[in-house]
Amino acid sequence: MSQFLLVNNSYTLSDLADRVGDTNVETFLSVNDLERDPNLGSMLQDRMDLILSDPEDVPWQRKTAIVNKFVDDADVFEEAALGDETSWKMLDKYGTFPNTLKVPETMELPSASDVLGNGSVIGKTVYKAAINALSTGDHTVDPEIFNNYSVIKGTEVDGLPQSETAFNNIFPLPWGDVTVYSELSGESVEIPAYPEELQDGYIGNYAAMPDLIYQYEPWLIYTGSGPRSLTFNFDLHRDMWSGDHSDGSLNNLVRFLEASCYPKYTGSAVYSDTVYFYFKGKLLISGKMMEVAPKWDGPILKDGFYAMCHLAFTIKEQSTRTLDYSTVRNMGIIN
């Protein structure tokens, strides 16, 4: 790992001692070929002035040799590759950048705003592009090669580093909390969101007896309960799975649910699907998929389709257990 400590023109020896510790100052001075002097910043400035007076540019072959030493630190590699001629001359003669001190190999400074050297290996594509740029043409590196347009790569929000899937750190997606299982396929699919709202409904069915004498109200006879029917509404975005909307995950979910509306035919036998909706690991409802109605809107993404899907589907209950007064009376909040 190659690390460099950024300093300014007014940097003093005591500033260095405060930064790296008194016991390490001598090592720093030795590695940077500096004498012990109160005003380190002005010494480095004098060194720069000497470099500026040298009219000869650094040959491109030497530049490629220099950047090859920094392949283990992507930020140092980038800083070197994009440096101006003064920076190249400093690197060639002193092995440091302008206004930096080389950190001794035996030390490792914690990552900070004044430290160059992140220990992250330069990508192969970027490396090849940089070496190619240095070796051909006008021997300068275009900063564009270091730009990354991937939608998956983490971005910085308020200066905090993010993981590969940036939105998982911004919006906590309830992975594993909402699952639909299909009996016909034996597979389940996760929905990365809660339903927008949950409207449940239990029904008791009764038949009215014919009019009886001395009865001013009809006599109701129990005929059955239900069927309980739940409609779920989800607002989903195609990026919610991996950050890459072309991964097809939302389409997979929609087709999974839509397929449950259709049976499987095996000869003359017709097998219809039974779906199970699990909420926080508990079965909320099981039964037949009555309707799946995705509504697409939102911006059109690069692959030519909508970004947002307002997914609504209705399940009519076919309970796996006998439902009677006691069972329903003792159910938990979900089931």
Next chain:
Amino acid sequence: MVDWNTPFHHLLCLDVNEVRTDMSYIHDIIKILYVREGYLPNYPYHLISDGEMAYAFLRYEGPGAQSSMISVQHAGYSSWQDLKDELRYYKGYFMDKYMNPYVNKIFEDLFPFDADYLAAIVNFTQYLHQQCVEMDESTEVVTFPDWIYSYMIGRTFGPKSDFRDLHDLFILLDAMGMLGTTIDNLDDEFTAAAGYGCYQVLRKTISKLPLEEQHPAGMFGEPAVIKYGRVWTAI
């Protein structure tokens, strides 16, 4: 004069029976500070002589010797550039921490030219240098008065001091109304006017001292300035 090519010359000259009497606690503190800051070589403090310490504090590196105080002919001064010319050969901790930043401030603030004040600044620097030369050349133990130690250890308030200390100093100077203008500023910078205010206070305090203790007045926040200001505001 110290020969920096043989840094152990004082140690090597010592007789084994010679008692080291040139060490005092404040000198040790100053030597440790100067080693850390880079004004002295990286040796243990007990191997550094008081002469080397004084040399690191303030020395003259110009042509010829500057061993005696020069009577300043201030009639010859015409601009602040003369101040830079007079002080250009002086080096050391005092120059880096106090005088050079203050001279730069005079230029930055476009402080009105005052030949008497210029002469006072040069006089003060030369006096301090004279004290350092006496310590270096003397074979006896030399100690400085406390106000010089306050410069040597960096506790006198100046351009490189903490802004909180400077703010307290400026409040006292404004309370005393030394200049008729406000010295306290938003950035709590040690301006040329602040130095002039300190100089005015020190002239008053030094004039009250016995003749043998009187010395040229400085232009920084010495402890005497703080004390005078606190007594003034308490009355």
